[in-house]
Amino acid sequence: SWGDTEVLSFSWLSHGEGFLFGRRGRAPRRGARGPPEPAPPRGFEPCAAAAAARVRRAGAAAPRSIRFTVRDLSPVSGEDAVLASEEAVEEQPALEEGVVEAEAAVAGGEGEALRSFLEEFGDQADDCIIPSPRLKGIATPDCPAALQFLGARYNSLMEKHNSLMEKYEQQVAKCAEECAPRFDGLKNKYTVECAERRRLYNELIELRGNIRVFCRCRPLSSDEISRGCSSVVEVDPSQEMDLQFIPTEKERKTFKFDHVFGPADDQEAVFAESLPVVRSVMDGFNVCIFAYGQTGTGKTFTMEGVPENRGVNYRALEELFRISEERSSSISYSFGVSILEVYNEKIRDLLDDNSEQTSKRLDIKQSADGAQEVPGLVEAPISTIDGVWEKLKAGARNRSVGSTSVNELSSRSHSLVRVTVTSEHLVTGERSRSHMWLVDLAGSERLAKTEVEGERLKEAKFINKSLSALGDVIAALASKNAHIPYRNSKLTHLLQSSLGGDCKTLMFVQISPSSTDSGETLCSLNFASRVRAIEHGPARKQVDPAENFKIKQMAEKLCHEEKENAKLNESLQLMQLKYASRENVFRTLQDKIRETEQACRTHQQRARELENELANEKKAARDTGKSVKPSFAAPVRQRPPLAPMRQRPPSNNMPQPSGPSRLRFAGKGSSVQNKENIPTANKTVVDKTAGKARRVSLVPMMRQIPLQPKRRSSIAILPSERERMSIFPEKKAMSRLSHVQMSRTARPQAFNSIPETPQAAVDATPDVRGKFRMEFGSSSRFSSPPTLSMRKSRNNISSPQQRLRMQSGSGNASKLCFSIQKRVALGSPAPARTTSMTSGTGIFDPALREQIMAGRFGNAQRVFNGKRRMSVL
Ligand SMILES: Nc1ncnc2c1ncn2[C@@H]1O[C@H](COP(=O)(O)OP(=O)(O)OP(=O)(O)O)[C@@H](O)[C@H]1O
Numbered sequence: 001s002w003g004d005t006e007v008l009s010f011s012w013l014s015h016g017e018g019f020l021f022g023r024r025g026r027a028p029r030r031g032a033r034g035p036p037e038p039a040p041p042r043g044f045e046p047c048a049a050a051a052a053a054r055v056r057r058a059g060a061a062a063p064r065s066i067r068f069t070v071r072d073l074s075p076v077s078g079e080d081a082v083l084a085s086e087e088a089v090e091e092q093p094a095l096e097e098g099v100v101e102a103e104a105a106v107a108g109g110e111g112e113a114l115r116s117f118l119e120e121f122g123d124q125a126d127d128c129i130i131p132s133p134r135l136k137g138i139a140t141p142d143c144p145a146a147l148q149f150l151g152a153r154y155n156s157l158m159e160k161h162n163s164l165m166e167k168y169e170q171q172v173a174k175c176a177e178e179c180a181p182r183f184d185g186l187k188n189k190y191t192v193e194c195a196e197r198r199r200l201y202n203e204l205i206e207l208r209g210n211i212r213v214f215c216r217c218r219p220l221s222s223d224e225i226s227r228g229c230s231s232v233v234e235v236d237p238s239q240e241m242d243l244q245f246i247p248t249e250k251e252r253k254t255f256k257f258d259h260v261f262g263p264a265d266d267q268e269a270v271f272a273e274s275l276p277v278v279r280s281v282m283d284g285f286n287v288c289i290f291a292y293g294q295t296g297t298g299k300t301f302t303m304e305g306v307p308e309n310r311g312v313n314y315r316a317l318e319e320l321f322r323i324s325e326e327r328s329s330s331i332s333y334s335f336g337v338s339i340l341e342v343y344n345e346k347i348r349d350l351l352d353d354n355s356e357q358t359s360k361r362l363d364i365k366q367s368a369d370g371a372q373e374v375p376g377l378v379e380a381p382i383s384t385i386d387g388v389w390e391k392l393k394a395g396a397r398n399r400s401v402g403s404t405s406v407n408e409l410s411s412r413s414h415s416l417v418r419v420t421v422t423s424e425h426l427v428t429g430e431r432s433r434s435h436m437w438l439v440d441l442a443g444s445e446r447l448a449k450t451e452v453e454g455e456r457l458k459e460a461k462f463i464n465k466s467l468s469a470l471g472d473v474i475a476a477l478a479s480k481n482a483h484i485p486y487r488n489s490k491l492t493h494l495l496q497s498s499l500g501g502d503c504k505t506l507m508f509v510q511i512s513p514s515s516t517d518s519g520e521t522l523c524s525l526n527f528a529s530r531v532r533a534i535e536h537g538p539a540r541k542q543v544d545p546a547e548n549f550k551i552k553q554m555a556e557k558l559c560h561e562e563k564e565n566a567k568l569n570e571s572l573q574l575m576q577l578k579y580a581s582r583e584n585v586f587r588t589l590q591d592k593i594r595e596t597e598q599a600c601r602t603h604q605q606r607a608r609e610l611e612n613e614l615a616n617e618k619k620a621a622r623d624t625g626k627s628v629k630p631s632f633a634a635p636v637r638q639r640p641p642l643a644p645m646r647q648r649p650p651s652n653n654m655p656q657p658s659g660p661s662r663l664r665f666a667g668k669g670s671s672v673q674n675k676e677n678i679p680t681a682n683k684t685v686v687d688k689t690a691g692k693a694r695r696v697s698l699v700p701m702m703r704q705i706p707l708q709p710k711r712r713s714s715i716a717i718l719p720s721e722r723e724r725m726s727i728f729p730e731k732k733a734m735s736r737l738s739h740v741q742m743s744r745t746a747r748p749q750a751f752n753s754i755p756e757t758p759q760a761a762v763d764a765t766p767d768v769r770g771k772f773r774m775e776f777g778s779s780s781r782f783s784s785p786p787t788l789s790m791r792k793s794r795n796n797i798s799s800p801q802q803r804l805r806m807q808s809g810s811g812n813a814s815k816l817c818f819s820i821q822k823r824v825a826l827g828s829p830a831p832a833r834t835t836s837m838t839s840g841t842g843i844f845d846p847a848l849r850e851q852i853m854a855g856r857f858g859n860a861q862r863v864f865n866g867k868r869r870m871s872v873l
Contacts, residue, residue: 210503210504210505211499211505211506211507211531211532211534212258212277212504212505212506212507212532213257213258213506213507213509213528213529213531213532214257214258214259214260214261214270214273214274214506214507214508214509215243215255215257215259215260215261215508215509215511215525215528216260216261216265216270216298216302216508216509216510216511217233217235217243217260217261217262217263217510217511217512217513218263218297218298218301218510218511218512218513219263219264219513220263220513220514221514224514224516227516229514229515229516230514230515231513231514231515232245232246232247232513232514232515232518232521233245233246233511233513233521234246235260235261235262235263237262237264239260240259240260241256241257241258241259241260242254242255242256242260243255243256243257243260243525245518245521245522245525247515247518247522255525255528255529256529256532257509257528257532258532259273261273263513266309267302267305267309267310267311267312267315270302270312270508271311271312271315271316274289274312274316274506275319277289277504277506278316278319278320278436279319279323280504281320281419281421281434281435281436282320282323282324282327282333282421282423284423284432284434285434285503285504286371286434286435286436286437286497286498286502286503286504287434287435287436287437287503287504287505287506288436288437288439288495288498288499288503288504288505288506289303289312289316289436289437289438289439289505289506289507289508290437290438290439290440290441290495290498290505290506290507290508291303291439291440291441291507291508291510292441292467292470292507292508292509292510292524292527292528293441293443293444293508293509293510293511293524294443294444294510294511294512294517294520294521294523294524295410295442295443295444296410296443296512297443297510297511297512297517297524298510299411299440299441299443299508299510300411300440302508302510303415303438303439303440303508304392304396304440312438313392313417313438314385314388314389314392316419316436316438317335317337317382317385317388317392317419318385318388320333320335320419320421320436321335321384321385321388329426330425330426330427331423331424331425331426332423332424332426333421333422333423334381334383334421334422334423335381335382335383335419335420335421335422336379336380336381336382336419336420336422337351337379337380337382337388337391337417337418337419337420338351338374338377338378338379338380338417338418338420339351339391339392339394339395339398339415339416339417339418340362340374340377340415340416340418341398341399341413341414341415341416342413342414342416342466342490342491342494343412343413343414343459343462344413344458344459344462345462345465345466345489345490346362346490347362347363347364347374347490347494348362348398348413349362349376349377349378350394350395350398350399350415351378351380351391351394351395351398352378362374362375362376362377363375364490364493364494369548370497371435371497372493372494372496372497374494377418379418379420392417395415395417396415399411399413399415410442410443411440411442411443412442412456412459412463413442413459413463414439414440414441414442414463414466414491415439415440416437416438416439416440416494417437417438417439418435418436418437418438419435419436419438420433420434420435421433421434421435421436437495437498439495441467441470441491442459442463442466442467443463444463444464444467444520444523444524465489466489466490466491466492467491469485469488469489469491469492470489470491470492470495471527472485472488472492473485473486473488473492473499473500474499474527474530474531474534475530477499477500477534478530478531478533478534480535484500486499486500499534500534507528507531509524509525509527509528509531510524511524511525589871593864593868596864597864600861600864
């Protein structure tokens with residue numbers, strides 16, 4: 001019941017219409033308890049209010065059925081709500097029409113019940129039923145039937161609605177199912193794109209120089225608000241890289257940074273953006289995070305924070321421990337922390353509890369790997385985050401702070417926290433050592449504004465000086481100067497590798513939003529923009545110095561071994577070449593031997609034939625009684641035929657041929673051919689010079705073959721080096737044995753001491769300088785005449801081939817073979833070019849030729865056998 005109206009039933013249709021059936025006067029009547037105080041039933045306030053108003057306005061006690069429409073009517077109270085409801089109903093003819101149609105549909109059977117229901121309420125029904133004319137026409141006094149009808153209708157509608165809803169939900173689910181893969185694909189694509197965008201951005205930043213600049217603007221302090229200061233900066237959260245600086249109404253300047261944090265951004269948001277840089281230290285990169293700005297702008301707040309709202313320092317270390325824990329299965333990390341401050345251009349160790357520390361002088365030194373080190377600085381090992389907090393608190397306690405008119409707890413020094421991260425990969429053994437510098441700079445301040453004096457003034461001067469040095473460094477770096485003035489202050493010297501080196505740097509430029517600080521804010525923003533413009537190339541991973549040294553040593557060793565290898569390879573190649581050439585020589589030699597053997601066989605055959613012929617001729621001559629007139633010297637005739645294959649026994653004595661004396665003397669100016677091996681046809685000429693010539697040739701006459709001077713070569717066996725040395729110990733430097741100069745007394749011994757050349761011919765002719773020359777090689781044993789080349793003076797050896805031939809000694813087997821081949825080439829005698837041979841005599845006489853052949857063959861055989869032995873050895 002509501003007021004004096006008893007609400008019988010309430011139907012609520014899904015499209016916002018409802019029916020309220022009520023009877024007035026069943027409840028205590030108006031006046032009995034006074035006017036009803038509207039206490040709207042919860043949830044139905046608008047409809048109840050409207051219904052009540054209608055009932056009240058009708059003034060009838062009879063029950064009424066009310067149709068109403070609900071629209072934005074909350075909060076509902078009193079007449080306003082009623083009026084609003086009425087207006088809403090009047091504005092909705094479409095809705096009314098809808099209802100009319102619904103009523104028409106039920107007018108058949110159940111309409112009867114409704115009509116009887118209305119009849120029961122008499123004429124009052126006219127006023128109660130709102131304004132549907134069709135409904136007005138339905139009058140039924142049967143209230144339960146009407147309600148039943150309406151309930152059934154409602155239920156059928158609800159069913160319909162539910163089925164529709166179900167259908168709709170199914171359709172939605174189907175659609176979702178169909179779209180899910182596409183949606184997932186798009187979602188993945190989006191995630192990948194986002195990651196790629198971030199990666200590219202980071203890459204760009206790294207390529208540009210790995211200096212990121214974040215701008216943070218603190219909120220206006222209560223003091224500033226009370227002084228009526230306004231904000232001169234605008235930060236739009238959707239434009240996270242832009243900062244609008246509006247010092248006056250007309251002026252507006254946009255500054256771009258890597259991120260801008262407004263007064264609403266908390267410590268967590270700030271650290272979240274710094275995370276990628278912090279994480280780099282765990283990957284072996286040097287990192288530097290520093291806060292710069294005017295005094296009182298929140299540098300210490302950002303870096304250190306307050307116990308209930310900690311800053312970057314604590315959060316960064318917390319993150320390092322978290323990552324260390326996460327990677328503990330593959331990498332082992334150890335951490336150390338040092339805290340120092342630069343106060344009045346002096347370095348103070350804030351972790352050194354020693355009371356004497358004021359006297360401890362700390363300075364900056366450059367380490368072997370080019371980094372800046374502070375020898376003697378305490379580095380406390382840390383293993384838990386609690387330990388870190390203790391250290392940070394200890395450092396903060398020892399820091400120099402003082403009160404200024406701008407900041408009650410103003411930092412009077414630059415505070416630097418250095419975290420050293422050493423890592424070792426448990427699988428690869430790779431080691432790295434990197435640093436993270438967390439720097440809270442002292443604030444730049446206007447001396448007049450801060451109204452400092454005395455000690456504070458001195459501090460302020462040092463602070464401003466070092467910050468101005470920092471500005472110079474930044475300017476030099478931005479304009480890519482060759483000289484960067486790092487050493488102008490302790491601060492810049494310490495941060496050298498962070499600002500211009502291979503380090504990832506993050507700078508927080510802290511600004512005040514206050515209009516009273518707009519000058520300083522502009523300076524800070526300009527400075528930060530310059531820092532952002534620095535490009536110093538990508539950061540480099542740091543390796544442990546000890547590891548560095550080890551790697552360097554290994555590289556040196558490798559380099560040395562490579563050189564050795566190259567040398568060995570070279571010598572191996574040389575050896576291979578040598579081996580190949582020896583192989584070639586050996587093969588050639590073998591071929592020659594084979595050819596020579598073949599030639600020998602042919603000549604043996606030929607010799608046998610000639611011997612037979614000779615024997616036949618002799619026999620024929622004896623038979624006819626004629627004597628065969630030899631065309632050659634008598635000794636040849638007397639000489640028994642040579643056994644073709646007979647070898648002469650080696651002898652140290654000179655051979656004593658059975659022919660005429662082989663000693664001949666040649667005149668001083670006689671030709672080479674005249675000097676030796678002169679055939680008997682020229683004997684008279686030789687005899688004439690007897691007594692004058694001083695050269696003795698022991699070569700059998702019959703073996704002299706006129707060879708072409710150009711093609712002649714000697715088969716003389718030159719003694720080996722060892723032999724030469726044994727002969728002429730005092731003449732070690734001599735290389736040509738055929739021209740060895742020695743004293744006359746030494747000659748016999750030397751000659752006798754050559755074991756392998758017992759029949760060497762001695763050329764005892766003194767040379768023009770009165771010295772004696774001795775020649776080897778014309779040994780009768782080998783039937784080799786002294787060669788032209790051997791007879792030449794040392795100075796006459798002009799061609800390298802000749803020199804080589806002379807130097808190579810008995811080892812030059814190929815030449816020897818060639819010589820042998822030539823000498824045994826009797827089948828094709830050389831043209832008679834020498835004057836000592838006349839046509840029709842000598843070698844062209846068949847008998848003589850036979851003998852020559854036999855002699856030559858024997859000699860060739862001997863030489864060949866001897867050389868073959870040597871070459872095999
Ligand atoms: N983002 C911030 N939100 C709330 N308070 C801040 C914020 N930044 C700074 N403050 C408050 O401003 C005051 C000055 O901050 P802080 O001491 O960190 O400045 P500072 O730049 O380090 O000054 P100085 O250079 O003199 O040391 C502190 O009381 C600090 O709590």
